[in-house]
Every structure is written in structure tokens, then in C-alpha cells.
Amino acid sequence: MKNSLHKHATLAMVALATALGANAAQAQEKKTVAYLAPSLDISYWQWVGYGVKQKAEELGMDYIELTSENSPAKQMDNARTAVTKGVDAIVIGPVSSTSTPPLLAYLKSQNIPIAFAGIGPQPGQADYTSSVTANNYETGKAQGSFVCKLAKERGGNQVGMLSLPQDRENAQKYLKGAEEAFKADGCDLAQMLETRALTINEAVTQANDMLTAHPDIKAIYGMYDEAGTGAAKVLETRGLTGKVGIAVADGSPTTIGLLKANAIQGIFFQEAVGQGIDGTQQVYNALTGAAVEKDLALVMPLVTADKVDSPEAKAVIARVFPPAN
Amino acid sequence: MTQNTTQASADTKQATFEIQHRESIIGSYRTEIAIAIAIIVLALAVGSQVPQALSWGNFANITQAGAPLIIMSLGVLLVVITGGIDLSVGSVFSLTGMVTAQAMAHGFGGFEASLIGLSVGLLFGSINGFLVTIAGLAPFVVTLITFAVAGSLAFIVTNGRSMPIGDPDFWLLNSGSLVPGMPNYILFCIVLLVVIELFLKKIVAGRWFYAVGSSAQAARLLGIPVKRTTFLAYVASSLLASFSGLLTISYILNAESTAGSSLMLQAIAAVVIGGASLLGGTGTAVGAVLGALMITVIQNGVNLIGINSFWQGSVTGVAILIAVLIDRFSKSRRGAG
Numbered sequence: 001m002k003n004s005l006h007k008h009a010t011l012a013m014v015a016l017a018t019a020l021g022a023n024a025a026q027a028q029e030k031k032t033v034a035y036l037a038p039s040l041d042i043s044y045w046q047w048v049g050y051g052v053k054q055k056a057e058e059l060g061m062d063y064i065e066l067t068s069e070n071s072p073a074k075q076m077d078n079a080r081t082a083v084t085k086g087v088d089a090i091v092i093g094p095v096s097s098t099s100t101p102p103l104l105a106y107l108k109s110q111n112i113p114i115a116f117a118g119i120g121p122q123p124g125q126a127d128y129t130s131s132v133t134a135n136n137y138e139t140g141k142a143q144g145s146f147v148c149k150l151a152k153e154r155g156g157n158q159v160g161m162l163s164l165p166q167d168r169e170n171a172q173k174y175l176k177g178a179e180e181a182f183k184a185d186g187c188d189l190a191q192m193l194e195t196r197a198l199t200i201n202e203a204v205t206q207a208n209d210m211l212t213a214h215p216d217i218k219a220i221y222g223m224y225d226e227a228g229t230g231a232a233k234v235l236e237t238r239g240l241t242g243k244v245g246i247a248v249a250d251g252s253p254t255t256i257g258l259l260k261a262n263a264i265q266g267i268f269f270q271e272a273v274g275q276g277i278d279g280t281q282q283v284y285n286a287l288t289g290a291a292v293e294k295d296l297a298l299v300m301p302l303v304t305a306d307k308v309d310s311p312e313a314k315a316v317i318a319r320v321f322p323p324a325n
Numbered sequence: 326m327t328q329n330t331t332q333a334s335a336d337t338k339q340a341t342f343e344i345q346h347r348e349s350i351i352g353s354y355r356t357e358i359a360i361a362i363a364i365i366v367l368a369l370a371v372g373s374q375v376p377q378a379l380s381w382g383n384f385a386n387i388t389q390a391g392a393p394l395i396i397m398s399l400g401v402l403l404v405v406i407t408g409g410i411d412l413s414v415g416s417v418f419s420l421t422g423m424v425t426a427q428a429m430a431h432g433f434g435g436f437e438a439s440l441i442g443l444s445v446g447l448l449f450g451s452i453n454g455f456l457v458t459i460a461g462l463a464p465f466v467v468t469l470i471t472f473a474v475a476g477s478l479a480f481i482v483t484n485g486r487s488m489p490i491g492d493p494d495f496w497l498l499n500s501g502s503l504v505p506g507m508p509n510y511i512l513f514c515i516v517l518l519v520v521i522e523l524f525l526k527k528i529v530a531g532r533w534f535y536a537v538g539s540s541a542q543a544a545r546l547l548g549i550p551v552k553r554t555t556f557l558a559y560v561a562s563s564l565l566a567s568f569s570g571l572l573t574i575s576y577i578l579n580a581e582s583t584a585g586s587s588l589m590l591q592a593i594a595a596v597v598i599g600g601a602s603l604l605g606g607t608g609t610a611v612g613a614v615l616g617a618l619m620i621t622v623i624q625n626g627v628n629l630i631g632i633n634s635f636w637q638g639s640v641t642g643v644a645i646l647i648a649v650l651i652d653r654f655s656k657s658r659r660g661a662g
Contacts, residue, residue: 041583043487197587200579208386208390209625213375233577254487
């Protein structure tokens with residue numbers, strides 16, 4: 001009897017150990033992806049994170065999130081923390097392109113695949129798995145043409161621009177593309193004002209000042225979401241809604257609402273969620289030995305006011321921000 | 326003959342008194358007058374480059390853009406006069422907007438939501454006042470903490486997302502007209518300016534603020550309630566920051582968690598430009614309003630002329646330097662006189 005009990009206990013222990021071992025092996029096989037955000041106070045980076053998380057779940061990966069608070073040093077610390085935690089891959093929205101070389105050197109030494117989302121690595125860097133960004137130059141050209149068309153439809157050829165800070169590479173590319181389009185299509189850029197605070201309030205002040213200095217402006221190009229919202233507010237106050245056209249880059253629930261109300265005529269959507277999804281797919285491919293696309297430059301799709309409710313527009317918007325928004 | 330001489334003497338005395346009174350008013354507002362002249366010169370200089378700068382429409386732009394800063398600066402002034410500093414106003418401004426918008430999203434009307442929003446100011450002002458007066462902590466440290474906490478809460482409330490304003494009539498707070506022909510944002514600025522200036526100059530409790538800022542110890546010996554005065558200064562500062570936040574969301578009909586991030590330094594700069602000393606004991610509401618207007622006119626001018634907006638900080642810095650030099654120059658002349 002005693003022997004039989006012993007035997008049963010031993011068998012149970014063996015079974016438990018086997019089960020635990022199997023679980024541990026399974027846990028070891030389950031990959032983890034870390035999303036390093038430059039800061040999470042900007043919706044855009046939250047939405048990229050949503051895309052990473054969504055794709056990670058779909059691929060059976062665990063997800064962790066770390067924020068760099070716009071500090072290159074914190075970003076580096078986060079990369080080290082992620083590696084210490086045992087992550088298998090990283091998707092990063094970097095603090096800036098120039099902050100990336102030491103990070104890439106470190107991750108290469110650790111053999112961790114890394115995908116960029118939103119902002120790419122510093123030009124000349126090659127030690128990354130994939131870079132999923134918007135094609136800012138081509139998008140700038142498309143935006144310039146659209147804005148010029150809006151101005152001409154309203155009987156003028158002067159356009160204004162509320163720009164992101166021009167020390168950003170993406171802003172420079174947008175501007176270069178737009179300027180080329182203005183020149184080709186016969187429009188004049190009457191004034192460009194750069195943001196410092198990226199707030200609607202600042203954009204309202206700037207749009208007001210721009211229209212005061214250049215009353216012949218017939219279309220405004222907002223290079224970021226708040227710019228479009230601020231410009232729309234100013235036009236409403238001045239009774240110019242529809243008389244001066246607005247096109248905006250990025251896209252958010254607020255600007256979509258304005259698009260539906262015809263206060264904005266077109267949005268060039270930056271696929272924040274889509275960039276997170278694509279970046280995660282690329283690092284997963286690298287981990288599993290599948291083919292990887294090194295540079296994915298997505299042209300930002302345009303959705304106009306008349307097509308905002310179409311199935312195509314809804315598919316685009318699904319890659320911009322999470323449904324809860 | 327004697328009667329005529331007496332009458333002439335009385336008239337002379339009356340005239341002398343009036344001149345002296347006028348001179349004393351001019352003398353006590355010498356810095357403010359210099360700033361007002363500087364603003365006019367600045368506006369004319371911008372107008373020479375861009376004629377529309379001197380239009381009525383641009384005046385409306387400047388007052389609208391400057392109103393939140395003016396109101397916030399009036400609050401910061403009260404703290405600065407007592408020898409303190411309030412670094413939390415920008416965060417309180419943002420948090421008020423987010424809380425108010427969130428309250429509306431939860432079904433509260435504009436008025437009730439505004440009261441909830443103002444309670445943010447009341448709460449943070451009380452915390453600042455309590456920690457400075459009762460706990461005896463340095464104002465810089467205390468308001469740095471509440472700056473961080475309120476700033477963080479502004480993100481937490483909506484997870485960093487901007488919030489549209491739910492009440493369709495909420496724009497009336499800023500752009501409606503309680504007095505026909507005058508938008509509310511101008512009315513609020515004028516009323517607050519007059520009330521605070523009169524309070525500081527004509528009411529005994531208002532003079533206590535200067536006494537506390539000049540020397541808290543001497544004020545205590547004179548029987549002035551130093552702690553209560555200081556506490557009130559912080560509460561007023563936060564409340565006005567909250568109100569300024571309400572006015573802004575009423576204008577743009579959107580609340581943003583970063584909306585007030587640049588305002589705190591501007592408000593302190595406005596107060597300093599207006600002639601207040603960060604050591605306490607000096608400053609006027611008129612000066613703070615003019616300081617805020619000067620910053621707004623600079624920003625407006627930079628935009629109108631098309632100068633890269635990154636220069637705004639440098640131009641404002643130079644304006645502060647000039648204002649401080651004017652202030653020092655006028656004080657040393659007064660001292661010499």
C-alpha cells in the first residue's frame with residue numbers, strides 16, 4: 001500500500017514536471033516584440049503602438065511597450081532594458097533619425113532585428129531590418145497638386161502652408177515635393193509658417209496671421225493634423241469656410257469630422273496603425289527566416305470629402321487609428 | 326483785494342495738487358507707459374512692412390490670441406508680487422481643458438463642466454498654497470511638482486487624445502457678447518485688469534501682497550496675515566490659469582493635453598516685462614497685461630512679416646531684456662530725483 005502510494009506520487013511528480021517543462025518550452029518559443037515609442041503624448045505614436053500590438057497578437061507574439069520621452073539617452077536605455085527582458089525583436093518610432101546609429105550598433109551586437117515605423121534611420125545606416133515610413137516627397141508632391149487645385153477652383157493661385165518644424169527630415173521632403181508641385185501647376189506659396197508647439201491654438205493664431213498678411217490666399221496646406229483643425233476654425237470665424245480650401249496631412253477623428261462637414265476638402269492619411277502592423281510583420285519575417293522588405297515607403301492616400309464614407313476610405317482609415325477613436 | 330488773493334492762492338494750490346497728482350500717476354506707471362510706447366512702436370514697425378498689421382481685423386487677432394495669456398499673467402503676477410513663483414499654470418491650463426471636455430463628454434452641460442474645470446484650478450491652487458504656506462516648501466519646488474502632476478494628469482484624462490467640445494453653445498463663453506459689440510474675451514480681460522489693479526492699489530488686503538513680497542517677516546510683525554495672503558495668491562493664480570484654459574477651449578472647441586505647455590514661461594515673461602520683480606514686492610496688473618500684449622504683438626509681427634517662428638523666443642528674450650533695462654533705468658532716475 002505504502003509502495004503503491006509512493007509510485008503514484010512519483011508518477012504525479014513526473015507528470016507535473018513534464019507539463020511544466022512543456023509550458024516553459026512553449027513560453028520560450030513564444031516571441032516577444034518591444035515597441036519603443038519616442039513619446040506617448042502624441043496620438044500618432046499611440047496608434048503605431050496599437051498596430052504593433054494588434055499584429056503581435058495575430059502572430060502569437062507577446063508585446064511590451066517602452067517610451068523614450070523624446071530623449072535619445074532614454075531611448076538607448078529602453079533598448080537595453082528590452083534586451084535584458086529578453087525581447088526577440090524591436091519596432092521603434094525613434095526620437096529622431098540622428099539618434100539611431102548607436103542604437104543600431106548595440107542591437108546588431110545583440111542580434112535583435114529592428115524595424116522603424118514613422119521615422120526612418122539616419123541616412124547611410126544599414127544595420128536595420130526594415131524601415132516603414134511615409135513617402136514624404138511623393139506625398140508632398142501629391143499634396144501640393146491637390147492644394148493648388150483647391151486654390152484654382154476658388155479663383156486664385158496663392159496658397160499658404162502651416163508647416164511642421166523644418167528641421168525635421170519629413171517636413172523638408174513634404175515642402176520640397178509641394179513646392180515642385182506648386183511650380184509645375186502654376187501656384188504661388190504666399191507664406192509658410194512653422195509650428196513650435198504643434199497645438200490647435202498655435203495653428204489658429206498662425207492661420208489668422210497668414211490670412212491677415214495674405215488675404216488672397218485661396219487654399220491652405222496643413223502639414224499636420226492640428227494645423228488643419230486650426231485653419232478650419234479660422235475660416236469658420238472669418239466666414240470663409242469653403243471659400244478657402246484646406247488639405248491636411250496625417251488624419252485623426254477630429255479632421256475626419258471636419259472633412260465630413262466640408263470644412264476640410266482632403267486628408268492625406270498617414271497610416272500610423274499600418275506602419276506598426278507592417279513593421280511588426282517585417283521583424284517577424286526576420287525571426288522566422290521569411291523574406292524581408294528593407295525599405296517600405298508608403299505614399300499617403302488621399303481621401304476627399306465626397307468619398308469619406310466609401311468602403312475604400314474606410315479601409316484606409318482602419319490603417320490610420322484604432323476603432324475606439 | 327484780499328478775497329481775490331485768497332481765491333487765486335486756492336486756485337494755485339488746487340492746480341498744483343492736480344499737477345502733482347497727475348505726475349504721481351504718471352510716475353507710478355512710468356514703466357507701463359514705456360512698454361505701451363514700445364508696443365506702439367513695434368506695431369508701427371510691423372505695419373510699415375505689412376500694412377494689414379494695423380487693420381482692425383489684426384487688432385482682433387492680437388486680442389483674441391493674447392487673451393488667455395493676459396488672464397494667466399494676471400494670476401502669475403499676484404504670486405510674483407508676494408515673492409513666489411507659479412510654474413504650474415501651464416499644466417493647470419491644459420488639465421482644466423481636458424477635464425472640462427471630458428465632463429461634457431459625460432453629459433454635463435457647458436456651465437456645469439466649466440465649474441468642474443475651475444475646480445481643477447481651485448484644487449491645484451490650494452495644494453500649492455498649502456505646501457508653500459503650511460508645509461513651508463519653496464514655491465519653485467512646490468509648483469514644479471504640481472506642474473509635473475497636472476501635466477501628467479492632462480494626458481491621463483483622455484490618454485493623450487485631444488477632445489472635441491460637446492456643448493454646441495460653449496463658444497459663447499469666449500466669443501459671445503455680454504456687452505453688445507464687445508466679445509467676451511476682451512470684456513473678461515478688461516474686468517480682470519480693473520478689478521486686480523484696483524484691488525492691489527486701493528484695497529488694504531491688496532497692499533498686503535506687496536508687503537508680503539517686500540519682506541514677509543516685516544509684514545508678519547505688522548500683523549499682516551502672511552500665510553493667508555500667500556495662500557490666496559496661489560489659489561487666484563491657479564483659478565485664473567483654469568479660466569484662461571476654459572476660454573481657450575471655448576474658442577477652438579477642442580481640448581489638448583499640451584495646450585498650455587508654452588504658456589507658463591510666457592506668463593512669467595509677461596509679468597517681468599510688465600515691471601514686476603521676481604524678488605517680489607513690485608508689479609502692476611496694467612504692466613502684466615501690457616507685457617502679455619507685447620509678447621503677443623511680437624508673435625503676431627513675426628508671423629506677419631514671415632520671420633521663422635523659431636526666432637520668436639529670441640525676440641521675446643530681447644524684449645524682456647529691454648523691459649528690465651527700461652525699468653531699472655526709470656527706477657534709478659526716480660531714485661536720483
